[in-house]
Amino acid sequence: ALPADKECRKFESTAIGTGADNPDHPKTLTFEQLANSVTFFFAKARSEFSVTLAVSGPQSRAGRNFIFAFVPAVACPSEPKQPRPKETPTPKPVAKTVTVQEQMPISLLEGQDASAGLDGRDHRPQLHWPRWQSLHWPKSPIASPLLNKSCLGVREPVLLSPGQNNLGGKGPHSGAETIVYPKALTVAGGDVDIILATVGDYRPKNAALNGVFGEFGAVNLQEGTSVDLSFKFVLSGTNTTIEVENFAFTVYDLDSTRRSNE
Numbered sequence: 001a002l003p004a005d006k007e008c009r010k011f012e013s014t015a016i017g018t019g020a021d022n023p024d025h026p027k028t029l030t031f032e033q034l035a036n037s038v039t040f041f042f043a044k045a046r047s048e049f050s051v052t053l054a055v056s057g058p059q060s061r062a063g064r065n066f067i068f069a070f071v072p073a074v075a076c077p078s079e080p081k082q083p084r085p086k087e088t089p090t091p092k093p094v095a096k097t098v099t100v101q102e103q104m105p106i107s108l109l110e111g112q113d114a115s116a117g118l119d120g121r122d123h124r125p126q127l128h129w130p131r132w133q134s135l136h137w138p139k140s141p142i143a144s145p146l147l148n149k150s151c152l153g154v155r156e157p158v159l160l161s162p163g164q165n166n167l168g169g170k171g172p173h174s175g176a177e178t179i180v181y182p183k184a185l186t187v188a189g190g191d192v193d194i195i196l197a198t199v200g201d202y203r204p205k206n207a208a209l210n211g212v213f214g215e216f217g218a219v220n221l222q223e224g225t226s227v228d229l230s231f232k233f234v235l236s237g238t239n240t241t242i243e244v245e246n247f248a249f250t251v252y253d254l255d256s257t258r259r260s261n262e
Contacts, residue, residue, distance in 0.1 A: 011038045012056075013262045017255025026069035026215050026250065037252045039074035041154075045245035048232045050199070057260030059224030063205020064262060067216035069159065070184070070194075072248035076151035155247040157184035157194060159217040167210050167219065168202030168227070179211055183236050187244065191236035199228040216252065223260050 013036070023033045042049065055064045164180040166173040179196040186192065196217070204210065209220040221227060233244045254262045 009040070011251075011254060013254040013256045015255060016257060017253065021253075021255070023067075023216075023252050024214065026071050026073055026252070029073060029252075033252070034074055036254050037074050037250055038254065039072050039248050039250040041072065041075075041248050043246055045243035047234075047241035047243045048230060049249070051229045051231065051249075051251075052226060053219060053221055053229065053262075054226030055221055055223045055260050055262055057224055059222065060259070061205070062223045063209075063220050064223060064260070065209055065213065066219045066221060066251065066262070067213050067253055068218075068249065068251045069216050070155075070157040070247055070249055072151055072154050072156075073250040073252070075248075076154070153246060155185055155244060157181075157192070157244075157247065159184060159194070159212055159215070162211045165211045167196065167204075167207065168198040170202065170204050170207040170210075172208045172210075179217075181212075181217065185244070187242065189235060189242055192242060192244065193234050193236045195232045195234055195239075197230045197232070199230055201225075202227045 015036070017036065021030075021032055021036070023029050023037075029037065053066050159181045160183065162179045163182050164173055164176055164178060165171075166175055166177050167179050169177040177197065181194040181196070183191045184194045196219075203222045203225045204220040205222045206220050210218060212218060219227070219229070231249075233242050234240055235242055256262065
């Protein structure tokens with residue numbers, strides 16, 4: 001999670017992903033999903049910011065979907081919705097070490113809870129552990145809330161189904177070559193729309209996938225191409241810009257295939 005007020009920053013995927021590791025909610029992520037995401041904080045007021053999305057590698061007929069949301073997911077993840085999975089015995093436990101919260105090492109046995117020793121008794125130090133910090137191995141642990149001052153008072157615009165969806169003039173709608181997310185948030189001046197537009201060339205594989213994907217915003221892009229995007233805050237139903245401060249923007253599921261990186 002990084003401040004985004006002073007300079008441009010670039011992030012590129014380094015690990016091959018699968019459909020099985022895709023997030024299904026902007027705020028509830030596994031550690032693996034957190035590792036494939038990046039959050040930018042915008043503390044100072046602004047009416048617009050820019051993002052460049054790219055898929056490296058040779059140009060092909062395949063496409064990739066970029067998903068995003070205006071929540072501080074990496075620095076301020078929510079408590080998981082799922083209940084803790086039941087423990088299952090394993091034939092031959094293998095000792096492992098996991099480091100959580102301020103570099104505190106915990107020795108685990110595969111298939112055992114973090115609090116259990118070799119004899120199955122609780123050898124955990126007498127600490128005030130939050131209930132979410134109970135780990136279960138080898139299933140991916142769920143992300144935990146972090147104590148981060150940047151999380152306080154962050155605005156969280158909600159990306160609703162767009163009334164206008166014609167990014168770069170590629171459809172599926174006609175008219176203005178933008179995506180308009182209506183009434184994404186409310187400020188003192190009234191309701192605010194978010195207008196997403198391209199700056200220059202844009203080549204999607206399937207523009208019908210643009211707009212929203214569940215509770216995420218979504219942009220489809222052909223492999224081997226890039227697109228410069230502009231996000232603009234405007235008074236709802238107008239083109240009048242309005243400044244918004246203290247918000248975050250997260251891009252999720254940055255992963256690779258054998259032929260390309262995001």
